[in-house]
Amino acid sequence: TMPCELVLGNANYRPEMCGFNPPQGTYVHICGTDIVRDEKGKFQVLEDNARTPSGVSYVIENRHLMMRAFPDLAEGMRIADVDDYGRQLAGALSAVAPAGIDSPTVVLMSPGAYNSAYFEHVFLAREMGVPLVEGQDLVVENHKVFMRTTHGLAPVHVIYRRINDDFLDPKAFRPESTLGVAGLFEAYLRGNVTLANAIGTGVADDKAVYAYMPRIIKYYLDQDPILANVPTNICREPEGFQMTLDRLDELVTKPVGEAGGYGVVVGPSASKRELSELRAKLKADPANFISQPVVSLSVCPTLVRRAVEPRHVDLRPFAVTGDSTWVLPGGLTRVALRRGSLVVNSSQGGGSKDTWVVG
Template sequence: MAYYNEMHDADGSVRPHYRPYSHWLETTSPERIARKRAEADLAFRRVGITFAVYGEEAGKERLIPFDIIPRIIPAAEWSGMAAGLRQRVKALNAFLHDIYHDQEILKAGRLPAEQVLNNGQYRPEMQGVDVPGQIYAHIAGVDVVRAGAGEFYVLEDNLRVPSGVSYMIEDRKMMMRLFPELFARHKVAPVQHYPDLLLDNLRAVAPLGVTDPTCVVLTPGAYNSAYFEHTFLAQQMGVELVEGRDLFVKDDTVYMRTTQGPKRVDVIYRRVDDDFLDPEAFRADSMLGVPGLLRAYKAGRVTLANAIGTGVADDKSIYPYVPEMIRFYLGEEPILNNVPTYMCRKPEDLKYVLAHLPELVVKEVHGAGGYGMLVGPAATKAEIEHFRQLLEAKPEGYIAQPTLALSNCPTFVESGVAPRHLDLRPFVLSGNGIQMVPGGLTRVALREGSLVVNSSQGGGTKDTWVLED
């Protein structure tokens, strides 16, 4: 299969926007590069930019590999993508508001009602609840890939608790520290103001009547895989990082316990899943949540970002309908492509999928993090047979897509520099309009031929440069 290479075009010459960097790379001694790579590794370890891996020894932390060759995006390409992202997130928020109110899109028959109402991610508790600014997905991490001859596709919309933005910022910090001379030669759009934008958007969605809101970041705790990011964002925004046990609800108002007594909390940037937010309303065994939080939320006394119930819009079974949402709510044609998707709950789709398993990527409808998926072309016969059984047993639990020829980019690996596949996760903020920093987090699959970029599956990251004109 031919892959789009981010740095070189089909006949092997360097694309214009990569030329200064490529020249620098060729004229810099391998010793210096090796020294800088070692320095980066040491610095990341010392700062403790780590993540915990589920299924490994409790509390064990691993570094996410960082690659020093940046992923460079020219200004024009980014502005097109940014317009597509705005459009998409706007439509998704409109969809969420509609679903939890009048359900016009279902009445219009543009989306099968049972797909939404029988979805495990649909929260009946949210029906009729008004949220400030009608915004549900305040923070969206939209995964975008480049495939085929270079066109962009949205792979999924992460609207629950998307993570990775701290790596975006730390990668940039690291590149500037290691190679300041590169930033003198390139006009790289800055990204470090992301926490400011985030705080701005959180403050904009404070409950009615609150003029100087107290915002907090709610974390599941130090053993969560993204704990580093939670502390990072709280610190950068200058707000408290709280755990469920630091909060309590009294008279439908949320307070945090401080050394000076209880203090009211107005906006919670929560990094805890819906199920664990409130043991009174959802999972009773949750130790991470705050009893009574849903009551306070429904009373409009506190804002949750993201809102409860956003999962119904980023679910893989709803994903195929996002272009339809854009047409329905905005009256526009989608700017970004969707990947063609086979919904295995449909008998004709299931039949096709079962007949073409070695060519397809099969995903669990509710899966995340690269767990529970089959990449047909890379799978063994046994793995394919295993998925065949899973599909036959529970077809509605899966979707399938053609294996995209993800673009690749030169990357440092053990044998030297070699192309590796990558994706991009821009972070789109809603609240005070729609805002984002140029670029996002580039994830790279470090294993040769691998198409799975998730850090839990051995993926690494690259700094992402959007070049200013």
């Protein structure tokens, strides 16, 4: 189906997880899948986000702003509500608590105020009605997790973690981490606490793994994907490597392990120097890259300064899984604010729009 080394050599692969089965077999509790529509109107999957997908706070806040600023636009329209996300997420996470826990305590674990997504951490904790904690607020005793409170230690059963695997537990992963909790991983392996999403799910974020996803679906489910991937050249394979080298100035080339649009080179708009540097990197480490044709993303009218102009967009819907799967009736529509740009990532200057599901 795909090369073993693609998983075993992945920076997010955790061999310590082998043989471990999380509650209800759920590894990905919150998933955000980036979807694009090409010039022919065909929907395609551009990217998977299975580790710590972000952006849902903007979905809810965009809706609040729209309804306050333009309430007349919604008159007479049945627009699906997005405000239920926090309750749905809290319920889903409670459903995957360790066995035997009837009233689980769920917390959202953040790296702290200096993290770029801290606003979302605060927002979601409030929407979910759960405590927002940092590593220093938690402690592990007898392989169980507790939260420090003004009334003493309180047990914690489910942690919605917004911290990368490496920093979760200095005893198990990076010893210099001050963001995690010593002993957390062992408590997790013993089934005393649930982590969402599961450790190691970052493997599914890898763009090289994405390229094999249609084959994975066919192999395990004996089905064809409902939504096709964007055609992808896998540079670790000789044919894909040569195709990428031959058409470097025509393709979009991406490093497999990066996120947020970092390292992406759009061939038609790249300088000769950028293409030369990319060619050298590609030859030095082909397995670190994939390439794709330039997808002419669909456009949406966008207010830019004092004019309405077309700007390219994509859509990130969010799915939440506990004892069943629920999909947010809306999603994060990301918009490339620079004229002609195809990069919608907020870290690269992109914006977002309110997205309505009407019925």
